[in-house]
Amino acid sequence: MTLLNIHKDRVGAFLFLVFSIAYGIATFNIELMFYAEEEAFTARTLPFALSVGGIVASMAMLILPPVSNSEGKDFSFSGALKGLEWKKVGLLAVTMILYGLTIKIIGFILSTMIFLMAGFWILGERRVKYLVLISVPLVLAFWAIMTKLLEVYLAPGSLFYFLGVVK
Amino acid sequence: MIDGILSGLSTVMMPLNLLLVFIGCFAGTFIGMLPGLGPISAIALMIPITYGFDPSSGLILMAGVYYGAIFGGSTSSILINAPGVAGTVATAFDGYPLAKKGFPGKALAMAAYCSFSGGTIAAIFLLVAAPALATVSLSFQSSDYFALMVLGLTAVSAFAGRGGFLKAILMTLFGLMLATIGTDRSAGIQRFTFGRMDLVDGISFLLLAMATFALSEALMSVLKKDEIPDELKKATAKKIGSLKVSKAEIKEVAPTVARSSVLGFFVGVLPGAGATLASFLAYGMERNLANDKRKKEFGKGSLRGLAAPETANNAACTGSFVPLLTLGIPGSGTTAVMLGALISYGIQPGPRLFIDRPEVFWSVIISMYVGNIILLILNLPLIPYIARLLAVPKQFLVPIVLFFSLIGVYLVSFNTFDIQMMVFMAAIALLLRLLDFPMAPMLLGFILGGMMEDNLRRALAISDGSISFLWERPITLIILIITVLTLLSPLRSFFSKTRPSK
Numbered sequence: 001m002t003l004l005n006i007h008k009d010r011v012g013a014f015l016f017l018v019f020s021i022a023y024g025i026a027t028f029n030i031e032l033m034f035y036a037e038e039e040a041f042t043a044r045t046l047p048f049a050l051s052v053g054g055i056v057a058s059m060a061m062l063i064l065p066p067v068s069n070s071e072g073k074d075f076s077f078s079g080a081l082k083g084l085e086w087k088k089v090g091l092l093a094v095t096m097i098l099y100g101l102t103i104k105i106i107g108f109i110l111s112t113m114i115f116l117m118a119g120f121w122i123l124g125e126r127r128v129k130y131l132v133l134i135s136v137p138l139v140l141a142f143w144a145i146m147t148k149l150l151e152v153y154l155a156p157g158s159l160f161y162f163l164g165v166v167k
Numbered sequence: 168m169i170d171g172i173l174s175g176l177s178t179v180m181m182p183l184n185l186l187l188v189f190i191g192c193f194a195g196t197f198i199g200m201l202p203g204l205g206p207i208s209a210i211a212l213m214i215p216i217t218y219g220f221d222p223s224s225g226l227i228l229m230a231g232v233y234y235g236a237i238f239g240g241s242t243s244s245i246l247i248n249a250p251g252v253a254g255t256v257a258t259a260f261d262g263y264p265l266a267k268k269g270f271p272g273k274a275l276a277m278a279a280y281c282s283f284s285g286g287t288i289a290a291i292f293l294l295v296a297a298p299a300l301a302t303v304s305l306s307f308q309s310s311d312y313f314a315l316m317v318l319g320l321t322a323v324s325a326f327a328g329r330g331g332f333l334k335a336i337l338m339t340l341f342g343l344m345l346a347t348i349g350t351d352r353s354a355g356i357q358r359f360t361f362g363r364m365d366l367v368d369g370i371s372f373l374l375l376a377m378a379t380f381a382l383s384e385a386l387m388s389v390l391k392k393d394e395i396p397d398e399l400k401k402a403t404a405k406k407i408g409s410l411k412v413s414k415a416e417i418k419e420v421a422p423t424v425a426r427s428s429v430l431g432f433f434v435g436v437l438p439g440a441g442a443t444l445a446s447f448l449a450y451g452m453e454r455n456l457a458n459d460k461r462k463k464e465f466g467k468g469s470l471r472g473l474a475a476p477e478t479a480n481n482a483a484c485t486g487s488f489v490p491l492l493t494l495g496i497p498g499s500g501t502t503a504v505m506l507g508a509l510i511s512y513g514i515q516p517g518p519r520l521f522i523d524r525p526e527v528f529w530s531v532i533i534s535m536y537v538g539n540i541i542l543l544i545l546n547l548p549l550i551p552y553i554a555r556l557l558a559v560p561k562q563f564l565v566p567i568v569l570f571f572s573l574i575g576v577y578l579v580s581f582n583t584f585d586i587q588m589m590v591f592m593a594a595i596a597l598l599l600r601l602l603d604f605p606m607a608p609m610l611l612g613f614i615l616g617g618m619m620e621d622n623l624r625r626a627l628a629i630s631d632g633s634i635s636f637l638w639e640r641p642i643t644l645i646i647l648i649i650t651v652l653t654l655l656s657p658l659r660s661f662f663s664k665t666r667p668s669k
Contacts, residue, residue, distance in 0.1 A: 009334075012602040016337050023344055023359075030358050040632030041624045043351040043358055050347070054340045061333045080601045084390045089597070092386065092566075093590055096573060100586030103577070112570060119566025123389065134563055142574075150219055152578060 011077040013061035020054030027051060091122045107157025112139045171298070175529025178223050179537050187220070187228040188534055192541045193549075195235020197556055200243045201564065204388075205253065206236035206501045207607070208381035212568075214373055214508050215575035222512040223527050227534040229505055230488075234286060234538045237442065237480055238546060239553075241278045245473075246271055246554060254442030254480040257450045261465065261472030268468050272408035273416075277470060278477045279547040280412065281424055285478035286539040288428035289435070289485035293532055296436070300493040301521035301528075307494075309625035310636040314646035316619040318653065319438040319496045323608045325653045335608045338599070342612025343619070345370055352617065353624055365584040370592075372507035374576045374585055375613055378592035379606050380500075381572040385565050386597055410547065420474040423453050431479030435486020438498040442480040442487075449479030485535055491516055492528060496615070500607030503614045510614075 027047040066075065099115040116135035125131060146152040160166040178184060191213070198209035209232045217225030240255035245262035258278065265274040307315075320343075324335035348359045349369025360366040427449040434445035453475040454465045465472045487498045495517030497503040509516050514524060521528050546553070576585050596606060630636040638644050 008602045012334070012599070012604055013337075016341070020340075026359055031356055033354060033356070041627045043354045043356040046620045046623070047344070047347045047358065050340055050344050054337065054344070057333055057336050057340065061337070064333075077602075083392075084601075085392065086390070089386050089390050092389065092569065093594065096569060096590045097587060099573065100577075100583045100590070103586070104583055112574070116566050116570060119569060120562055123562035123565060125560075125562045130563075138567070146578070 005076050005078060007066045007075050008077045008080045009066040009075070010062055013058045016054060017058035017062065020051050020058060023054065024048065024051030088122055092119060095119060095122065103157075104155070105157055105159050107160065108154040109139055109143055110157065112142075171525045171529040172294075172533065174526050175531075175533040178526050178530035179227060179533045183220075184224050184227050184530070184534070185537070187224055188231040188537050189541055189545060191228045191231020191233075192235040192238075192538055192546055193553075195232035195237075196239035196242070196542075196546055196553055197235075198232075199236030199239025200553065200557060201239075204381070204384050204568065205240070206233050207376065207504055207610070208384055208568075209233075209236040210501060210504050210508075211373065211376040211381050212571050212575060214376075214504075214511075215578055217508065218511075218579065222509065222514050222524070223530040225508065225512060226505070226527060226531050229508060230531055230534050231538045231541070233484055233501060233505075234282070234481065234535075234542055235546070237484055238279065238282055238542050241282065241477055241480075242275060242550060242554060243557065245274045245278060247557065254446055254483070255476070256443070257446040257476035258473065258480075260450065260476070261467070261469045262477075264466065265468035265470075265473060270408065270468075272410040273412060274473060275550050276410040276412050276547060277416070277420070277473055279543055279550075280417070281420065281427075281474045281477040282481040283539045283543040284424045285428045285431055285481035286485055286542075287536060288425070289432040289482035290532065290535040290539070292429075292432045293485050293489060293535070297489055297492050297528075297532065298521060300489060301518045304494050304518040305522075307518065307642065308640065309622040309629065310640055310643040311646065312494075312496075313619060313622040313626050314637075314643045314650065315494060315496055316615050316622065318646050318650040319490070319498065320608070320612060320615060320619075321650050321653050322438040322498075323611055325656060331603075331605060334604045338604050338606070338608040339612040342609035342614075343616040345375065345609075346613045346616025347620075352621065365582060365588075370588070370613075371576070371580070371585070372504075372610075372614055373511070373579060374589055375592060376504050376507065376610060377572045377576050378589040379596040379609065381568060382589060382593040383596035383600060383606075385568040385572070386593060387600055388561065389565055390597065390601075410550075416470055420470050423471045423474045424478045426452065426456075427475045427478035428482045431482025432486040434479070435483030436489045436498070438490055438496065441499040441501075442483040445479040445483035445486075446476035449475040481539075488531065488535075492520060492531065493518060495520070495618075497611060500610050503607070503611045507614050 024047075027044050030044050030047065032042055032044065095115060095118045099111055102114075103111045105111075113135050116139065117131045120131050120134065143154060147154055156166045179188070194213065195206070195209050198204050198212065199206060210229050213229055213232050217228055220228070237254055240250055241258045241262065244250040244255045244259035245266050248259050248263040250256045250259055262274045262278060265271075320339050324332055324339060346369070348366055350357050350360075350367055357367060430449050430452065431442075431445040434448060435441065450472060453471050454462060457465065457471065461469070461471065484501075487502050490496045490498045491502040491506060495506065495515060497506045506516060514520065514527060573586050573589060576589060577583070600606065626636045627634070630639070636643060637647060
């Protein structure tokens, strides 16, 4: 039996067990004040209790038979991951990370336009006209509402300061 | 009380607030209509906008979004059999068959009238129940609050159903664990920050709500191939038909509406139960009460079958404000998001809210009436046009939702680390959703975590470090006994019905 054939409830329980143990170990790294020994409740108390609770609940889920077992339905971990659009979601995640990395460098307007166009493209839109006609007005309208109406300052991007375009 | 009602009324009737209720209802209807995006996402997406307003206006907007989202969920349930919200799943049982018979307009209008009636009747109950409970809860102490929070968190898990009980418990614990990240409020000690300055203040609730709901729901809709073709959405959006409902039909559903309103409100008040349970219970109750002839109509386009869940889910939404406004304890994921928003405005909901900020307390209650009226007189005629938005292709909608989620969080902190953190949290949420773990208990645990720890610490300090506070105060003891009973009921069912897997 491989990991992929295991019931997905058990995989979830196992992940929680590992997380709860790691969390529990990390609680010992919480530094305490010198007078903490005399206190009934310290910064470690609740995290430690939560870790124990997590270990007990995930162990119970691992040991007890899974409840979702309808006839003819696939409840395996591989079944939960099969036939999904992983590539598109992966690309969207990378795009979001890049958006986060570039927003301060090239500014809100440019980075958001690129982000939206990339998103539309990843999800199957190939017509350049639509890519531009939806993203550009949307971003400009949002920018205008934020800066002019709500008076939220959106910096132009450090690259433009570096190039001397904005002073 | 009359002074309070008048002050709430004057706050709600301010032009800006009326506009906000309208915008909230409209935006909520649209977002709720999109399959996959629920009221939690709708409200979370609105929070960054509300930071610019005073707390009353912000809450009024969010309350409008809440009703709008539930109403929007009904629309997609009826038109394309794709509930945008769990609370409207039962609406599709008879709403969709009625639409298929050629009466989508009638089904939508009936849903709107029932939502209005349910919401309005429940708002009257709220008007009476909330101040009464707020007065009683003034005598509550830290130990009682601690016990109440434990009850709230346990009840969410208990109502998760047989299969979901342990999963909900684990998700609640996960939320509580996430809440411990950052600086311990009492001792000033950093916990689980791993030396990162970005984590010193902990994870913001807005970030968590956006990442685990709006962002992950949008990504989930990409991950799972769309079961409803765009052509069907376009075709359905064009043919709404007449919105007229006859007097005889109104007479037929009137008793159903009355019963479901009462049931919905009380189920909504229970922590953890919420609109979904209320709608299913009301549907089941009406089917059981119907005579044999009427019973056969259920599932085939029965008006009563449509009216019951629609009334109950709106009444439950209103009912869920009772524990939030009076005890400061949210009973559902949606009210948990609202609690988070209130705290970020610097307002602590609870019995003191009724005394210290009566304008906030009453304006929310009054805004419920206004919201229901706006849904009926403005949203209903607009439904044929709003429904056309369903035809907007997913390739445009999803990136726009992702953008609003990311920028909503970024504009609060201007910290790009938050965007990376959101993607990370959304990835975890996506995996957990695929493994059928519920998200709402996690959010509830996260929001209540800090308060629960503070109250426990205070209760222990008052009782000199002894846990005797658990049984010394009668209120604490009673709440804890209810907690244990709540916990035992699904456990008993779990152990008695569990069968080994093949």
